[in-house]
Amino acid sequence: xxxxxxxxxxxxxxxxxxxxxxxxxxxxxxxxxxxxxxxxxxxxxxxxxxxxxxxxxxxxxxxxxxxxxxxxxxxxxxxxxxxxxxxxxxxxxxxxxxxxxxxxxxxxxxxxxxxxxxxxxxxxxxxxxxxxxxxxxxxxxxxxxxxxxxxxxxxxxxxxxxxxxxx
Amino acid sequence: xxxxxxxxxxxxxxxxxxxxxxxxxxxxxxxxxxxxxxxxxxxxxxxxxxxxxxxxxxxxxxxxxxxxxxxxxxxxxxxxxxxxxxxxxxxxxxxxxxxxxxxxxxxxxxxxxxxxxxxxxxxxxxxxxxxxxxxxxxxxxxxxxxxxxxxxxxxxxxxxxxxxxxx
DNA sequence: GTCGTATGTGTTATGTTATAACACATCAAG
DNA sequence: CTTGATGTGTTATAACATAACACATACGAC
Ligand SMILES: [Zn+2]
Ligand SMILES: [Zn+2]
Ligand SMILES: [Zn+2]
Ligand SMILES: [Zn+2]
Numbered sequence: 139x140x141x142x143x144x145x146x147x148x149x150x151x152x153x154x155x156x157x158x159x160x161x162x163x164x165x166x167x168x169x170x171x172x173x174x175x176x177x178x179x180x181x182x183x184x185x186x187x188x189x190x191x192x193x194x195x196x197x198x199x200x201x202x203x204x205x206x207x208x209x210x211x212x213x214x215x216x217x218x219x220x221x222x223x224x225x226x227x228x229x230x231x232x233x234x235x236x237x238x239x240x241x242x243x244x245x246x247x248x249x250x251x252x253x254x255x256x257x258x259x260x261x262x263x264x265x266x267x268x269x270x271x272x273x274x275x276x277x278x279x280x281x282x283x284x285x286x287x288x289x290x291x292x293x294x295x296x297x298x299x300x301x302x303x304x305x
Numbered sequence: 306x307x308x309x310x311x312x313x314x315x316x317x318x319x320x321x322x323x324x325x326x327x328x329x330x331x332x333x334x335x336x337x338x339x340x341x342x343x344x345x346x347x348x349x350x351x352x353x354x355x356x357x358x359x360x361x362x363x364x365x366x367x368x369x370x371x372x373x374x375x376x377x378x379x380x381x382x383x384x385x386x387x388x389x390x391x392x393x394x395x396x397x398x399x400x401x402x403x404x405x406x407x408x409x410x411x412x413x414x415x416x417x418x419x420x421x422x423x424x425x426x427x428x429x430x431x432x433x434x435x436x437x438x439x440x441x442x443x444x445x446x447x448x449x450x451x452x453x454x455x456x457x458x459x460x461x462x463x464x465x466x467x468x469x470x471x472x
Numbered sequence: 473g474t475c476g477t478a479t480g481t482g483t484t485a486t487g488t489t490a491t492a493a494c495a496c497a498t499c500a501a502g
Numbered sequence: 503c504t505t506g507a508t509g510t511g512t513t514a515t516a517a518c519a520t521a522a523c524a525c526a527t528a529c530g531a532c
């Protein structure tokens with residue numbers, strides 16, 4: 139699955155330097171928490187690391203298993219609390235369609251996330267809809283409605299899975 | 306809550322002739338099923354009617370209760386099967402964010418639904434993002450990914466609830 | 473330092489949403 | 503009438519999520 143000594147790996151459908159992306163995300167979170175007076179505790183940090191390592195959508199119970207095996211919380215609430223914190227602060231997103239969570243690929247930046255979810259392999263890529271485009275049409279339909287948060291979920295088939303099926 | 310003899314009621318944040326909208330939707334479903342050789346059975350029809358009557362997001366178990374009280378299926382699978390059928394055929398949408406279902410307001414038309422979900426009163430309005438707008442940006446981020454279905458969920462506060470809170 | 477408050481965690485129990493699996497019913501075509 | 507496909511009834515259980523309360527820890531005020 140992984141590719142020799144190349145620091146780039148295919149993750150979330152996109153090749154990138156993952157070690158760097160993990161480090162960046164953790165640092166961004168540390169930074170934000172320090173600035174905002176939030177407590178980036180062991181469980182929270184570890185939960186974020188787990189999401190980043192896997193770099194795919196993980197269920198809360200899946201994250202919990204990992205936390206358990208490291209002695210960081212044994213019951214569902216431990217995982218949900220950590221994940222809720224990460225989501226609330228923009229370090230992760232919740233993918234409703236899968237009842238799962240992913241680390242945000244643009245932490246710190248205010249964005250409308252768009253998730254590409256492969257219904258075959260369950261991998262998830264995060265891309266982003268620039269607030270400029272498309273949104274106006276939605277706002278137009280939203281008379282009097284104040285939009286606070288918005289997300290896009292696209293379901294389909296990733297490049298890898300298409301190859302496997304139609305070779 | 307309802308407004309005298311006026312055939313228009315505020316539903317899904319938008320005033321409209323609801324009796325007509327229900328009739329239209331049912332007829333569209335009958336039509337589509339006849340054409341496609343699908344069986345628009347009692348449970349399925351009733352489930353759609355229930356969604357249309359309420360015209361709001363309803364959980365599967367909520368729909369089930371209504372079906373039960375009419376002797377149309379007593380267990381969860383009955384509701385889930387009917388709802389899955391409606392979703393699969395475009396008569397209803399599933400709102401992931403709420404684990405709930407709503408009747409589609411544009412049955413028959415191929416569209417990217419956008420849901421405005423009031424986090425206060427839980428009402429849901431369906432509007433639509435024209436496939437033309439905004440989507441290109443997402444497709445651009447989706448190298449090799451074949452999008453099959455897509456939806457937009459916006460969370461916020463509806464006009465009514467804003468008034469109540471900031472009078 | 474210690475006190476008090478706010479915030480985070482541990483733990484138990486329970487609620488909510490969803491599906492697997494298999495028997496039986498219904499329907500439409502041959 | 504037979505047959506195969508599709509839909510339904512029923513039981514049981516899986517998967518996801520939160521309420522509630524006791525305890526611990528962090529942190530500023532005094
Ligand atoms: Zn990465
Ligand atoms: Zn795939
Ligand atoms: Zn209506
Ligand atoms: Zn509202």
